[in-house]
Every structure is written in structure tokens, then in C-alpha cells.
Amino acid sequence: MRKGDHGGVYNHDALAGLALAPLWETDVVNEDILLVAAHWHLQSSADDMDWTGFTEWLEADPDHRVAYDAIALDDALLDDLRPQIARALSQTPQTDIVDISEARRRRRWLPWAGGAVGTAVAAGFAAALLLPGTQPSAxxxxxxxxxxxxxxxxxxxxxxxxxxxxxxxxxxxxxxxxxxxxxxxxxxxxxxxxxxxxxxxxxxxxxxxxxxxxxxxxxxxxxxxxxxxxxxxxxxxxxxxxxxxxxxxxxxxxxxxxxxxxxxxxxxxxxSFRKGQLVYEDMPLPVVTAELHRYSGKRIVLAPGLEQRRFSGALAVNHGSELVTDLAKLMDLRVSSQQNIIRLSAASGN
The missing domain is CATH 2.60.120.1440 (Jelly Rolls)
Known part of the structure; x- marks a missing residue:
């Protein structure tokens, strides 16, 4: 039995037995491509992420997308295995609802490691994210x-x-x-x-x-x-x-x-919002603006003709109310605000 960073006691052997598959065992793509994919994935949470360069790399070779998907999906296992990890915590009951703060989303991702050591480290880290509490009746x-x-x-x-x-x-x-x-x-x-x-x-x-x-x-x-x-x-x-x-x-x-x-x-x-990004692929603009309303707190109105436009790109969640401005810059749109309404229109000359 070991003590976690937040004071919870957990069964290390049970956690190490969880199915966190090492990426390095994949035979789909070579290790060099996986390393580059891991680099892009680490950078995706940074404010200065080069999304243009990432898109160009992703589209340069079908193996690049396979590698990136594998990296991202394995990373998501730490979140997806949360219920199993909770059951492995032996002495402290777990709450079934855990808040994730801004600091949680800004954390650095673990360096990837293969084999049993990587599995044990990842499992131990995931256990540390779970705060002890009281299990309420359902x-x-x-x-x-x-x-x-x-x-x-x-x-x-x-x-x-x-x-x-x-x-x-x-x-x-x-x-x-x-x-x-x-x-x-x-x-x-x-x-x-x-x-x-x-x-x-x-x-x-x-x-x-x-x-x-x-x-x-x-x-x-x-x-x-x-x-x-x-x-x-x-x-x-x-x-x-x-x-x-x-x-x-x-x-x-x-x-x-x-x-x-x-x-x-x-x-x-x-x-993708779980990683601090809102990523859209050829998405109708009315869908994008409707979803941004929750972050801006204001109603977003599109000028006639913009309903047919589509957006591909990524927006940083931590920009909050500036997300609409970020979208406008990427799509070369004009933004005007009046009380609780944000209006988007085509820039002059478009």
C-alpha cells in the first residue's frame, strides 16, 4: 500500500495491473514518427502551438495521423480509467464527482514510457489526480x-x-x-x-x-x-x-x-475540450458559434451569408470571452459588440 500525493492510500499492485497499453509496442508506424507525434501532442496544450505546422505534418503522410491518434488515445486512458482506478483505492472511499480546475488543464503531460515501468508510473499518476472523499448514496x-x-x-x-x-x-x-x-x-x-x-x-x-x-x-x-x-x-x-x-x-x-x-x-x-482546445474540422459556422456562446456568455449573431461558411481549426479554451475574436481573426471576419450580443460579418472586400 502506498500513499498518494493528496493523502489517499492506494493499492499500487492493483493500479499497475490496469490496461495502459505502451505506445511503443505498436507495429503500425515506426518509433521516429511516434516521437514526432508525441512532440505535437505535448505542444497542443501550449498557447503558442503551431497549428499550421501541425496540420501540414498531419496531412503529409497517412502514418502521421495514425501515430497521432494512437498517442492522443493512449493519453486519454488516464481519464478513461478513472473508475477502475477509483475501485483500486482501498482505504479511502472515492467521490463519484471530481472538479477539474484550470490548473488541471494546464498540467504537463507525462513523458511516455514503455513496458511495466511506464504502466506503473502512469497508473500512479492517475491515482494522484483522484481526491479522497465520501461516496454518496446514488x-x-x-x-x-x-x-x-x-x-x-x-x-x-x-x-x-x-x-x-x-x-x-x-x-x-x-x-x-x-x-x-x-x-x-x-x-x-x-x-x-x-x-x-x-x-x-x-x-x-x-x-x-x-x-x-x-x-x-x-x-x-x-x-x-x-x-x-x-x-x-x-x-x-x-x-x-x-x-x-x-x-x-x-x-x-x-x-x-x-x-x-x-x-x-x-x-x-x-x-478535444478535455485538452483545452476546441478543434473543428470543416464544421458549419452556425455550429461553431452556437458552441462558443457558452464561453463568451453572449449571443453570437451571424450576418446574412455567413451561415454557409465552414471552419477548420483549433481555438484555445482558456481564451474564454476572446474565443469569438480568435475565430474572427482566423476566418477574416469583423466583430462588433453591443451589450450582450456579438455580431460577426464579412470583412470589407470579402
């Missing part, structure tokens, strides 16, 4: 909200868990808490269990999951569902039939227009 229903300054981790339905983005909320219903209602954005990790079905309500739409990893961004006028692993089903009385969304794909709904678009989604970029 009510039939509850509402959980993330603060406007940070994210929140939520465990539900036994071994499932999710990351709730800042300013978002989640309602959990039923004794087994398999019926959820999301306002805002969340990243879900649901291990497959025979016979178990998780339903997330997003307005007039339902996302049905049997076991996968995916992101939902639900706003008043838009819905975005992107899948990193597995398959989910999108259902609604407004759809002629349920839509299956598999890994590497997304569906975007513009509620006012009544349109549904199927798109590609890079698995490693799904749930």
Missing part, C-alpha cells in the same frame, strides 16, 4: 453542473463515466442512472455490457449507446454527435429512421433549418 435522479471556470467528471451506471464541459449540465434519472439529459457539451466513455443501454436526451433527439466513446454538443439551435470508438444511434421523431454513427464519423443537426449532415471526425480530436 439517488433516483440528480442534476450535475460544471462551473464556468472548469470541467467536471461524473460516474454513472456503474462503470460508465463522462467529462462535462464548462458551463454544461447533466440530469441523471432512474435508480441505475441510464437515462440522461444533456445541456451543453460532454464526452462519454461507456464500457460495453450485454443488455445495457444508455440513453442521452438532447432536446428532441436521443443518443442511444451500448458501449463506446463519443462527444455530444447540444445547444439551443444545434446538435453535434461525434464518435471516437464504437457506434451510437441517433433517434428522433424528426428523423425518418434512426441514424447509426460509427467511429470516425459525426452528425450535425441545425435545428432551426431542420437539416442533418453526416461528416468525418478524427477520433483523437473527439472531446
Amino acid at each position: 439517488p433516483d435522479s440528480r442534476q450535475v453542473s460544471a462551473p464556468v471556470t472548469g470541467m467536471r467528471q461524473i460516474a454513472f451506471a456503474g462503470d460508465a463515466h463522462m467529462t462535462l464541459a464548462r458551463g454544461s449540465s447533466l440530469d441523471l434519472s432512474g435508480a441505475d442512472q441510464r437515462d440522461l439529459t444533456l445541456q451543453g457539451t460532454g464526452y462519454f466513455s461507456v464500457p460495453h455490457q450485454p443488455g445495457r443501454q444508455i440513453v442521452i436526451h438532447a432536446g428532441e433527439f436521443q443518443i442511444v449507446d451500448l458501449g463506446t466513446r463519443f462527444e455530444i454538443a447540444n445547444t439551443k439551435n444545434t446538435l453535434r454527435v461525434a464518435v471516437a470508438e464504437g457506434t451510437v444511434s441517433l433517434r428522433s421523431a424528426k428523423l425518418p429512421a434512426p441514424m447509426q454513427i460509427s467511429a470516425g464519423h459525426a452528425v450535425v443537426v441545425l435545428k432551426k433549418l431542420g437539416t442533418v449532415q453526416q461528416m468525418s471526425a478524427t477520433p483523437a480530436m473527439v472531446g
